[in-house]
Amino acid sequence: MDTIIPKVTAKRLPLYYRYLEKLASAGIPRVSSKELSRSLNIDPATIRRDLSYLGALGRKGYGYDVEYLIQFLKQFLKQDEVTHCILIGVGNLGTALLQYDFLKNNAMLIAAFDIDPKKKGKTINSIPIYSLRSLEKFMAEEEPLVAILTVPVQAAQDITDRLVNAGIKGILNFTPTTLQVPDEVKIHYIDLSVELQSLIYFLKKSEPVGLNEDDR
CATH class of the missing domain: 3.40.50.720 (NAD(P)-binding Rossmann-like Domain)
Incomplete structure (x- = not known):
């Protein structure tokens, strides 16, 4: 698959994949971008945009099929190749x-x-x-x-x-x-x-540490 995506999106995809696996192991069949946002501290619009680079993976009013998205990301991230x-x-x-x-x-x-x-x-x-x-x-x-x-x-x-x-x-x-x-x-x-100093900065500024649209 030769889809070209921004580097910041590429760095977040493994995070989505890891969390979706947790949902699947808990028997949760679907998830919305808002639910992902609450758990991952990433703006829901950013999540939707990230996943939109890969195609039409979600449905309005339904969200994302957890197992389907896992299999899609598994192939995209080449999780079967060690x-x-x-x-x-x-x-x-x-x-x-x-x-x-x-x-x-x-x-x-x-x-x-x-x-x-x-x-x-x-x-x-x-x-x-x-x-x-x-x-x-x-x-x-x-x-x-x-x-x-x-x-x-x-x-x-x-x-x-x-x-x-x-x-x-x-x-x-x-x-x-x-x-x-x-x-x-x-x-x-x-x-x-640098990561520690960045964390301290956000703590002192009382701002969320998660990535958002401004990080794109």
Whole structure:
């Protein structure tokens, strides 16, 4: 499916999918945009517009068929296709991420890498840890598509260059720096300090934290 949608919409679709699965498990057959809005703290007009990019999925006066919308989003988000990922940097944050069940989001962490020789050969949550020296060899053999970067900021660009040269297609960057990558490599930034400051700002302003039309 080649539907082109705004990036902010693309980021919200997995949120809708996850919540719809909860509704389905509770035996709820249909849901309105207003009900979704109350639960997700997203403006109902934004929800309707997001889903309208995918086609006529709802009916006025009825709302959305939960099971139908789940199956549609499952196909659109390619939930049946597991993407192999690796993690670079097994510090405190990297260790915490290795404990997370990424398979719930159609991703599988297959390996982690670190420069600390004491971590080589160990496993966390059944995920093996390798020396960073073996990164290129592993990439050539296993061909993971996505790398999660949790390394010190001074090492981020050098490791990114190695990943790109080895064929990585996407990077989830937890380091507080902007990375230079070719256009064909997709990169998402997760800056925890910025997110925390944003949350504090909204708390002090007594405004809703959820996304709305102004975020489009």
